[in-house]
Amino acid sequence: MIEVDQLTKHYADLRRGHFAALDGISFRAEPGQIYGLLGPNGAGKTTALRILSTLLRPTSGTARVNGFDVVEQPSEVRHQLGFVSVNTAVYDRMTGWEMVEYFGRLYGIEPEPLRERMENLFDRLQMNELRDQLGGKMSTGMKQKVSIARAIVHDPPLVIFDEATAGLDVLVARALLQTVAELRDHGKCILFSTHIMREAEKLCDRVAIIHRGRILAEGTLEQLREQYGEPDLEELFFQLISRHEAAVHA
Amino acid sequence: MNFTNIKLILAREVRDQLRDRRTLFMIAVLPLLLYPLLGMSFFQISQFVRQRATSVLVVGAENLPKQPPLIENGRFAKGLFPGKNGEKLLELHFPSDEPGPDGKTPEQPAAARQAVQSGEYDAALYFPESFDEELETSRQALRQEQSEGKVDLPQPQIFYTTASEKSQIAFARLNEVLSQWREQVLQSQLKASGLSPSVAKPFSVQPADVADQTAYRGAALWAKLLPVLLLLWALTGAFYPAVDLCAGEKERGTLETLLSSPAERTEIVLGKLLTIMAFSMITAVLNLMAIGLTAWLVLARMENFALPPLLSVVWLGLALVPISALFSALCLALAAFARSTKEGQYYLVPVLLVTMPLAILPMAPGVELNLGNSLVPVTGLVLLLRSLLEGNYWLAAQYSPVVVAVTLAACLLAIRWAVDQFNSESVLFREGERLDMWLWLRHLRRDRQPTPTVAAAVFCGVLILVVRFFMGFAVQPTADFAGFARVTAMTQLVVIAMPALLMTLLFTSSPRRALRLHMPGILTIPAAMLLAVLLHPTVGALQGVVMELYPLSDEVREALQATQELFLAAPLWQVVLLIAVTPAICEELAFRGFILTGLQRMGNKWRAIIYSAIFFGLAHAILQQSLIASLVGVVIGFLAVQTGSLWPGVAYHLVHNSMPLLLVQLTPETLERWPVLGSLLVLKDGGYEFHRPVVILSALAAALLLGWFGTRRPRT
Secondary structure, eight states: OEEEEEEEEEEEETTTEEEEEEEEEEEEEOTTOEEEEEOOTTSSHHHHHHHHTTSSOOSEEEEEETTEETTTOHHHHHHHEEEEETTOOOOTTSBHHHHHHHHHHHTTOOHHHHHHHHHHHHHHTTOGGGTTOBGGGOOHHHHHHHHHHHHHTTOOSEEEEESTTTTOOHHHHHHHHHHHHHHHHTTOEEEEEESOHHHHHHHOSEEEEEETTEEEEEEOHHHHHHHHTOSOHHHHHHHHHHHHHHHHHO | OOHHHHHHHHHHHHHHHHTOHHHHIIIIIHHHHHHHHHHHHHHHHHHHHHHOOEEEEEEOGGGSOSSSOSEETTEEOTTSSSSTTGGGGEEEEOOSSOOOTTSOOTTHHHHHHHHHHTTSSSEEEEOOTTHHHHHHHHHHHHHTTOTTSOOOOOOOEEEOOTTOHHHHHHHHHHHHHHHHHHHHHHHHHHHHTTOOGGGSOSOOOOOOOOHHHHSOTTHHHHHHHHHHHHHHHHHHHHHHHHHHHTHHHHHHTHHHHHHTSSOOHHHHHHHHHHHHHHHHHHHHHHHHHHHHHHHHHTGGGSTTOOOOOHHHHHHHHHHHHHHHHHHHHHHHHHHHHOSSHHHHHHTHHHHHHHHHHHHHGGGSTTOOOOHHHHTSTTHHHHHHHHHHHHTOHHHHHHHHHHHHHHHHHHHHHHHHHHHHHHHOHHHHTOOOOOOOHHHHHHHHHHTOBSSOOHHHHHHHHHHHHHHHHHHHHHOOOOSSHHHHHHHHHHIIIIIIIHHHHHHHHHHBSOHHHHTTOSOOOTTHHHHHHHHHHHHHHHHHHHHHHHHHHSOOOHHHHHHHHHHHHHHHHSOHHHHHIIIIIHHHHHHIIIIIIIIHHHHGGGSOHHHHHHHHHHHHHHTSSSHHHHHHHHHHHHHHHHHHHHHSOSHHHHHHHHHHHHHHHHHTTOOHHHHHHOHHHHHHEEEETTEEEEOHHHHHHHHHHHHHHHHHHHHOOOOO
């Protein structure tokens, strides 16, 4: 379970001066749920997810993962989650097996149980042909599979996908979405950020639309459609953002 | 900290590096090929240079005497040149134009000079006309024992040019041949006058090398060469893996993967550090081995060279561990800062520029291991290593604790820096922003904060030091007080106060806070002045210790003496204004105002105080003054932080600088008139010295007063 409360993050920036990448966002995501963070590039999605995975420290506000505070108990938080993002690459000079094994060991899993779990995982994700292939020689889709295996090798209750389908071809992206849905069905809490509305519509149980570090709207897809009287999510998204832009510039 | 994680990270990084062809080439293949190749070419080139004949034009050969012969069959006579076939190294040429019927051509010396100048010959040898006749005359004179009258022989000349190396070699060879020949002439002269040849050589000097008993042959060379090579390779071996392990991971996007894993930042840093250290050490060892092999094969065939003994390998190995640790941590921190491998590689040259002088400085002749040197990181270690290689075990044992302590401290600081880098978001997630100078300056101005940033404080400190350095060359004080005053005042106002004031106005929004201009608690100012008085004997005693450890050079001592005399001759109020009041205001504004306030944003009070004190110390011209000034800087920095105000520091500084100016005015008569003073201090060769109990008691009182300052909290 994820509880985010009034989270802010400020940066010093040459062009914009002090600017808030996150300006007080709050949301909750439950186990067995895919929670979608929707927003254009630069909305603050990655910043929020980096704070949740303890890579960044918030300027103010709190975020808790399964009850562990990201600032006070970063190590416990990291044990609770798996993180897959466009920025989490695989090592070029490591095979698929070595890569997943390395992270499994870092999560503190003993060699024997780890081997068993990995055999299982490699079967499930159909990546046995990647066992002895070096990361540098893999295609983008293969790398993404290894990344997912790496992120869930310790069976975490929470998995974060940050723009995980970016740069993938249709087939691989579809397979990835399927894996995400399966993970949800196993009772995991999934945080899924994207700027592709179709993915959100297909996958997410609940979404938050983020723009300029703020949540503009939040709820299940049904609720949002009802609330704004717009059946098409993409249309809804566009309207919300243009309205907010107009308010900012006014 | 989880050691399993460190081990895991270490194992992964090592495997990763070993799978990288570039790394393997750099650490293993390059040295194995490089040194044998270098050794071979060095050997061949030196052979080539030695064997190459030089051409010499001999002018006036017809003026040479028949006995003893100098030239036979168009070459120098055998036996005049040392070594086998030595005479072949000088190719003799004779002017083709036949001398006139009388055997004289007056332009001969000019022709010889011209031949060398034009580069036609490497050197020219000229024998003046009637050289043989004059020589014979002098011989006759000797035979008739008329040697009181000085015989004026015409001088032969060698023409050569220092602009060409080959010409210099020809000159050296000619010189050698001619002195041999002169010796022969001398022998024949002596024989003619009936004297024993030993008259000219009453004794000869017998050299004896005792290196076999104290150290090994060639120790001097190896002892200088090996430590530098060790440092160079330890650094190179650390640098490339460091860049790949940090900047490379950032570039490839794997760093974020690693950071989101349960491994703590410290574990990641230590794992990476150990990897870099391993490669640094392997590189150094392989290179030294390759050098050893080359030396064994190539140099051993040359004269005056000997291989270092096996024991030196032990010393090199022992020293390698801390050297590698230090360089690895430095490289790691720098590489963590770099955004990409390309940017990382740019940092190699600055690193070399900073560390290499520290390593090469000890190679200067006459630099020996002493307390001063052993306090300098790297330099101390190199000198210690040199003493060990030279077999100076007692000297090495004496200073090894200091060197080890300094090296350990440097290592820990460097590791700490690396960990800090890995904990800094702005370093790890630095965006590849295009730097726009104008935009950046606007940002500095627009987004300025009440107090300076750490970077601004450091920049201000460096700016002051650099400008001061150049001022020292540009402006030479005149010998009178007015000139001295002008230079001192200008240094204080323009070099020290102005940068801080300008930066405050430009880049901070609250000059009052940036320069700590708030009024402090009313008691703190007299307390600071009292503290300066109480600490004065201690500072004097410390100064004595420093002068003992690092004596002033005679030149500096004389300059200080001259300044002292200027002070004594000038009106006291002017001296106090110049030496006490002006620096108390200017230096405090810069060092405890702008710089310390900025550095305090690092979050650690003591670190800020110590760094600002180091800047303050370095701004003093003489090293010995710098050491004392740094200590005083710590005290004043403490006052400034505790009271939150600049003014107690100004008061302290004022009293601190005035005390010696006032006390030096004391005469034996004043001491007689004021016996209280006499019970505190004695006058001693132009200065004064406090009694030891006075030093101790005043230091205790000062400590109490400092404790009181420690309980103060700055007003907010």
